[in-house]
Amino acid sequence: MGVKSLTSISDISKVEIEKILQISSQIDKGRNQKLRGDPLLALLFEKPSTRTRTSFQAAMHRLGGASIYLDSTTTQISRGELISDTAKVLSLYTDIITARLFSHNDITDLARNASVPVINALTDLEHPCQALSDIYTIKKLKGLDGIKVAYVGDIASNTANSLMLVCTKLGVDVTLVGPSTVSPKNEYITSARKQGNVDVTSDIRKGLAGADVIYTDVFVSMGEESEKKKRLREFKDYEVDRKAMSYAKKDAIFMHCLPAHRGVEVSADVIDGKQSVVWEQARNKMIVEQAIIYFLLNKDSR
Ligand code: CP
Numbered sequence: 001m002g003v004k005s006l007t008s009i010s011d012i013s014k015v016e017i018e019k020i021l022q023i024s025s026q027i028d029k030g031r032n033q034k035l036r037g038d039p040l041l042a043l044l045f046e047k048p049s050t051r052t053r054t055s056f057q058a059a060m061h062r063l064g065g066a067s068i069y070l071d072s073t074t075t076q077i078s079r080g081e082l083i084s085d086t087a088k089v090l091s092l093y094t095d096i097i098t099a100r101l102f103s104h105n106d107i108t109d110l111a112r113n114a115s116v117p118v119i120n121a122l123t124d125l126e127h128p129c130q131a132l133s134d135i136y137t138i139k140k141l142k143g144l145d146g147i148k149v150a151y152v153g154d155i156a157s158n159t160a161n162s163l164m165l166v167c168t169k170l171g172v173d174v175t176l177v178g179p180s181t182v183s184p185k186n187e188y189i190t191s192a193r194k195q196g197n198v199d200v201t202s203d204i205r206k207g208l209a210g211a212d213v214i215y216t217d218v219f220v221s222m223g224e225e226s227e228k229k230k231r232l233r234e235f236k237d238y239e240v241d242r243k244a245m246s247y248a249k250k251d252a253i254f255m256h257c258l259p260a261h262r263g264v265e266v267s268a269d270v271i272d273g274k275q276s277v278v279w280e281q282a283r284n285k286m287i288v289e290q291a292i293i294y295f296l297l298n299k300d301s302r
């Protein structure tokens, strides 16, 4: 329909990502961008959220707009209304939609049927706003030239998929470190390898060697609760603890999209220690989401 959406990192080019990072940097420096016309953001959420929900609502408020939060269980989606019909209706009342949905197909369906921009706030396959804010954090703290990002744990997660796409698009090397029983999602690693370098290893020492950024996420994502026991067993050797951190560069930073489980995917001394940048990372979500909304709603910014 000619409306620019962000359902996947693949929806935006390298130049567009650089533009979003540039707007983010201006906002971060205190040049708060304002949108004209008091725009309205709808947040349609099927899963829980602390950071993404709050930071998107705060971001829209800071841009001079307002937001409406819709817990999907209290909408007619819970009684079988189609996502496509929901998209058409929300487009009548609001200027932009952010959605956190179980199925990635549903976000593409939402975007196809909406006449306003749609932003993916996490699906089973992607977490693009997280990846954009994380690459902003990495750029700010480490620069992007010649660095290595090591992602440890569930190398087939939504976070891993979006992170490897954004990193390779910007020329950053990625190593995925996880058990040999788990493979990265085929279509994501194939796309990422067309753009840049992605190594995969089950050897945590080798995988973290020379890394500038160590990144992990939960071992059991939302929607995978029935596999919890199996997954915790499968990933047990991939907790980022002090020993794991010692394999990376001395000045490496530790990142986690949060929520975190201390003693599971990361030890308390690492996430609460000096190398951890998780609070800066969480803060930057609001900055970068402001930039994403601004970029999508203000054509002159592109
Ligand atoms: N990182 C992240 O998406 O956190 P929430 O689930 O709290 O939104």
Ligand code: NVA
Binding pocket: 122, 157, 158, 159, 217, 218, 220, 221, 222, 257, 258, 259
């Ligand atoms: N992979 C996690 C990310 C949470 C922000 C999940 O989907 O639950």
